[in-house]
Amino acid sequence: DAKKYKFRTMRQSLLDAADVLDEQIDIFTEVIQKHHNLKASDIGDPTFQQQSEVYTVGRIVADSVSAEGSLNVDSLAIETSRSTGIGRRIRLNFEKVQDLSVFPGQIIGLRGKNANGEYFVVEEILKVPYLNFPVSDAETLQNSQITLNDQAMKVVVTAGPYTAANNLDFSNLADFVERINSSIKPHVLVMFGPFLDITHPLISTGNIPEFPSLKQQPKTLDEIFIKVITPILRRINPKIQVIVLPSTKEVSSKHAAYPQDSLDRKYLGLPKNFKCFTNPSTFQLNEIFFGCSNNDIYKDLKEVTKGGNVFQRNRFDRVSEHILEQRRYYPVFPGGIRTRKIEDKNGKPIFEHISGADLDLPYLGLTEFVGGIIPDVILIPSELTHFARVVQNVIMINPGSFIRPNGGRGTYVEMSIEAPDMENEKMTKVEDVYLHNLWKRSRIDVLTA
Amino acid sequence: NGMDTLQPLETTISDKERFRDSVPLELSCPNCITKFAFGGIVASRYYRCVYSGIQCSNCDHIMTPIQVTSQVERVIRAHISLYYAGWVTCDDTTCGNVTRQISVYGKRCLMDGCTGIMSYKYSDKQLYNQMLYFQSLFDLQKNKLQTLKPLYHSGDKNEPEKPLSNSEVQALAEQNRPLFETSKQVVQKYLSDCGRAYVDMGSIFDFMQT
Numbered sequence: 001d002a003k004k005y006k007f008r009t010m011r012q013s014l015l016d017a018a019d020v021l022d023e024q025i026d027i028f029t030e031v032i033q034k035h036h037n038l039k040a041s042d043i044g045d046p047t048f049q050q051q052s053e054v055y056t057v058g059r060i061v062a063d064s065v066s067a068e069g070s071l072n073v074d075s076l077a078i079e080t081s082r083s084t085g086i087g088r089r090i091r092l093n094f095e096k097v098q099d100l101s102v103f104p105g106q107i108i109g110l111r112g113k114n115a116n117g118e119y120f121v122v123e124e125i126l127k128v129p130y131l132n133f134p135v136s137d138a139e140t141l142q143n144s145q146i147t148l149n150d151q152a153m154k155v156v157v158t159a160g161p162y163t164a165a166n167n168l169d170f171s172n173l174a175d176f177v178e179r180i181n182s183s184i185k186p187h188v189l190v191m192f193g194p195f196l197d198i199t200h201p202l203i204s205t206g207n208i209p210e211f212p213s214l215k216q217q218p219k220t221l222d223e224i225f226i227k228v229i230t231p232i233l234r235r236i237n238p239k240i241q242v243i244v245l246p247s248t249k250e251v252s253s254k255h256a257a258y259p260q261d262s263l264d265r266k267y268l269g270l271p272k273n274f275k276c277f278t279n280p281s282t283f284q285l286n287e288i289f290f291g292c293s294n295n296d297i298y299k300d301l302k303e304v305t306k307g308g309n310v311f312q313r314n315r316f317d318r319v320s321e322h323i324l325e326q327r328r329y330y331p332v333f334p335g336g337i338r339t340r341k342i343e344d345k346n347g348k349p350i351f352e353h354i355s356g357a358d359l360d361l362p363y364l365g366l367t368e369f370v371g372g373i374i375p376d377v378i379l380i381p382s383e384l385t386h387f388a389r390v391v392q393n394v395i396m397i398n399p400g401s402f403i404r405p406n407g408g409r410g411t412y413v414e415m416s417i418e419a420p421d422m423e424n425e426k427m428t429k430v431e432d433v434y435l436h437n438l439w440k441r442s443r444i445d446v447l448t449a
Numbered sequence: 450n451g452m453d454t455l456q457p458l459e460t461t462i463s464d465k466e467r468f469r470d471s472v473p474l475e476l477s478c479p480n481c482i483t484k485f486a487f488g489g490i491v492a493s494r495y496y497r498c499v500y501s502g503i504q505c506s507n508c509d510h511i512m513t514p515i516q517v518t519s520q521v522e523r524v525i526r527a528h529i530s531l532y533y534a535g536w537v538t539c540d541d542t543t544c545g546n547v548t549r550q551i552s553v554y555g556k557r558c559l560m561d562g563c564t565g566i567m568s569y570k571y572s573d574k575q576l577y578n579q580m581l582y583f584q585s586l587f588d589l590q591k592n593k594l595q596t597l598k599p600l601y602h603s604g605d606k607n608e609p610e611k612p613l614s615n616s617e618v619q620a621l622a623e624q625n626r627p628l629f630e631t632s633k634q635v636v637q638k639y640l641s642d643c644g645r646a647y648v649d650m651g652s653i654f655d656f657m658q659t
């Protein structure tokens with residue numbers, strides 16, 4: 001519900017934040033209890049010394065409040081909810097666990113024992129069940145089939161930045177728009193910000209170059225968007241549906257927190273074939289559910305790992321599974337921050353804040369998967385190398401940056417999705433509805449932008 | 450303790466008092482990369498307001514409007530992002546816990562045995578005042594009345610030799626009207642989304658009702 005994102009920013013209450021953090025544990029306690037057929041009384045307080053094993057659910061945290069950065073398997077603790085352990089924390093001992101990948105902010109279910117009052121020895125990490133996949137009835141699928149005229153649906157995905165770090169030259173974007181219109185010709189184009197990044201080095205120094213094509217130079221950054229970027233975007237063929245998601249680094253968004261309100265289409269002068277969506281957002285194209293989030297979880301989720309089986313797997317797969325399991329697009333807490341080392345007046349090194357995940361904690365509920373289902377495809381741009389992978393039958397995509405910081409061409413993603421065909425063995429019928437099985441029906445190419 | 454926390458209406462507080470904790474607006478000259486604190490149309494060793502804008506005293510470069518407004522916006526966004534980094538701090542001076550971890554009880558300190566109360570290190574009130582401070586620097590009325598928070602204490606080594614004359618300030622304010630109004634709008638863009646601004650309105654009415 002897009003209206004819920006219209007909240008005013010810069011007004012976090014610590015108590016509201018704490019309510020959300022507590023609630024997350026309570027929600028998963030119920031999920032884990034149900035899935036493992038446990039009684040409410042089986043869930044215990046791990047912070048107490050006990051003779052017997054207990055099941056418990058809590059949040060993975062660093063065992064020291066001053067711990068920033070690198071954690072290891074010996075420096076973790078679990079935080080209990082108000083109802084399970086009056087919010088107390090206890091150090092975790094993972095000696096008996098062979099393979100693990102955990103991270104701060106993760107809600108986890110454990111079986112184990114606190115024999116000495118000092119730490120909780122984990123015997124087993126309890127599986128958190130995945131949410132259900134979306135399904136469609138025959139009529140919906142038939143409608144998709146008719147709409148697409150049995151042709152594949154083509155969806156193109158791009159993510160900012162759209163200029164190099166040493167200029168504000170949008171000519172590559174302009175060229176791309178030409179290719180979109182003349183050769184790529186998608187049904188839908190999903191574009192992630194930032195279009196104009198507030199942390200761009202030239203903006204930090206006020207070193208805004210002249211725009212030779214403009215008679216009157218822009219006086220504000222918003223005017224750069226409206227006078228320079230909008231005219232390029234307006235050239236996209238109006239028959240192509242364009243979906244725009246902001247970034248918290250987007251200049252033209254005054255809502256600089258995650259979850260984030262959509263950009264103002266009219267103010268920016270974007271035409272009617274543009275839809276400005278919130279960050280994150282879930283939407284449907286025909287029967288298919290798209291989950292989109294523009295907050296770099298692939299960079300910010302710093303796992304603590306153990307065991308050969310874990311290392312052999314692709315890190316993007318592990319992080320994707322964490323996202324699916326935690327049922328929200330940015331499960332890390334505290335969120336990532338980017339700082340820069342500078343010297344203060346006395347020559348002492350200090351850290352200057354540059355940017356971050358900018359989590360608005362009381363509203364984190366808006367970053368959870370919508371409607372109790374897993375989207376068919378999840379798009380999360382990252383600074384890290386582009387990828388498209390099938391994880392637990394969900395297509396996870398990082399399209400990569402459109403332009404590299406040094407100005408080199410980046411990447412974009414082209415998805416070609418076969419129209420649904422109920423006669424086809426690719427669809428799975430479950431009673432009177434069908435699983436979408438998008439991963440069986442899609443071809444995904446990561447291409448040079 | 451209702452009486453202890455009773456504050457005068459915010460509008461009656463001088464900018465010097467209200468912006469006591471606000472940090473200066475640091476601009477960088479795009480030509481010679483000298484950094485300086487911008488304090489409105491006031492005397493400074495590092496910049497001067499001239500009829501066509503803000504001029505760097507080191508290299509005489511006059512900044513274009515976008516060179517000013519882009520930096521104002523960048524600085525505001527850095528403040529908002531720092532606010533959202535969510536640093537919290539313990540009020541017990543013997544503890545001094547500063548962290549980004551938050552207990553499920555919010556205000557409880559996570560240090561063993563500490564009974565201190567946690568609160569945001571960068572409070573929404575501070576952020577709101579910081580933005581009001583940036584706005585004041587481009588407020589023509591306040592510039593003309595010369596009620597801005599001073600950039601320097603008397604005795605600072607960077608203190609300018611003498612202040613601008615009243616007639617200079619009046620003339621420069623009018624000559625720079627478009628630049629100042631545009632810059633003020635950039636600050637206003639963020640104030641319009643700031644929850645604190647609306648809460649303050651509410652609390653004024655609460656005050657009048659009781």
Ligand SMILES: [Zn+2]
Pocket residue numbers: 478479480481482483505506507508509510
């Ligand atoms: Zn200069």
Ligand SMILES: [Zn+2]
Pocket residue numbers: 539540541544545546558559560563564565566
């Ligand atoms: Zn404390």
